Amino acid sequence: MRKTITLATVAGLAVALAACGGGGGETAEPTSPATGGATSAPAAGKTLEGQTVEVAAKWTGAEQENFQKVLDAFTAKTGAKVTYSSTGEDTGAYLGPRIQGGSPPDVAILPQPGLVQQYADDDALKPLTPEVIKQLDENYTPYWKELGSADGQVYGVLVKAAHKSLIWYRDQAFTDAGVQPPTTWDELITAAQTVADSGTAPFALCGASGWTLTDLFENVYLSTAGPENYTKLSKHEIPWTDPSVTTALEKMAQIFGKQEFMLGGSSGALQTDFPGCVTQVYGQDKAAMIIEADFVGTTAEESDAKLGEEAKYFPFPKAGDTAPVVLGGDVAVAMKDSPGAMALLEFLASKEGGEIWAKLPGYLSPNRNVSPDNYPSDLTKQLAQTIISAGESVRYDMSDLAPSAFGGTDGKGEWKLLQDFLRNPSDVKGIQRQLEAEAKKAWK
Secondary structure (H helix, E strand, C coil): CHHHHHHHHHHHHHHHHHCCCCCCCCCCCCCCCCCCCCCCCCCCCCCCCCCEEEEEECCCHHHHHHHHHHHHHHHHHHCCEEEEEECCCCHHHHHHHHHHCCCCCCEEEECCCHHHHHHHHCCCCCCCCHHHHHHHHHHCCHHHHHHCEECCEECEEEEEEEECCEEEEEHHHHHHHCCCCCCEHHHHHHHHHHHHHCCCEEECCCCCCHHHHHHHHHHHHHHHHCHHHHHHHHCCCCCCCCHHHHHHHHHHHHHHCCHHHECCHHHHHHCCCCCHHHHHHCCCCCEEEEECCCCHHHHHHHCCCCECCCEEEEECCECCCCCCCEEEEEEEEECCCCHHHHHHHHHHHCHHHHHHHHCCCCCCCCCCCCCHHHCCCHHHHHHHHHHHHHHHHCEECHHHHCCHHHHCCCCCHHHHHHHHHHHCCCCHHHHHHHHHHHHHHHHC
């Protein structure tokens, strides 16, 4: 599933990117922990010596090693001992029995914000203290605070991001066709036609992995409908039959409706999964572009395409008034009402904690006060800058906010219906009616 790809491969991407880029910024000066009550960070002059904080997350390998360095910095700052437990790929299967048995970890890092509401409904989360919320207010846009909330209470801190508003391209294919990276949707379609006329398929689509099609829709929809409508649709506050959805699907049909735009046509696209489509661009040299996130770089490197030379990317082109920036990411929550848990969340939400993490491979911060200068490569600096520059218009992956029956299940809901749309893009209204019918079931 996409969560596995997002979390496991972005580490490899940044390791590769580090070889391409410049140095990081200077280490942040230590600051005294904030004052607070019994469940807040320790007051100035006090420590958490003798306390143990357990953190559970799905990261392994290099991702876990880098996160451990952040935890070590927290230990050095507070004196608290931190232990790490791996949840494996199924976070819910790991946390469920521990919550039911009355022994949850102090802090859990959830792979999607929708789980915040789920665990809040189960009374498994502790509301953030004012000290943690202060860090959120200082370092995050209000949207991210809302995303970590449920029923008026703030529970979560978005601590790690994946950038999903990119189109990767093979430099030689663009050179051979005489095209430049486009900045608007119309320029993208024109460039695609020019590449097709040169004898190369413009796009390798990963249609067998339905989540890649939801990512494409989300970028087009955010750009054409704007951030407010995006938020409404993600909550099913407007129907999928809305004219704003029509506009986005009609844009997508400009690609889906031209067989020569897709390697192998629609049938070929529907038989190609992720990361197979990346290999078709880099390695097999059969197509020019792939529409997907920062983690494409890992597979490109595995195909011996050097990042920044043969493997390049451009921001997802504007299809409307908004330059889209769609993120995936991980949300840290407290499952125990302890000073150590809240102190760790305060640290992870701070500029200081974000800058320590940003200097390590495999990381992008949603914290707007973490300077891009901290990142270890030119490409990750650029990705971080787009997040900051997008400001209030950044949005989280819509399908990950939906009930899984609609937005996250292979062969069902949005995944299946967008595959059907790729197969036959002529019936936009029909697909909208089916999407709305499935959404009503899922949100019922």
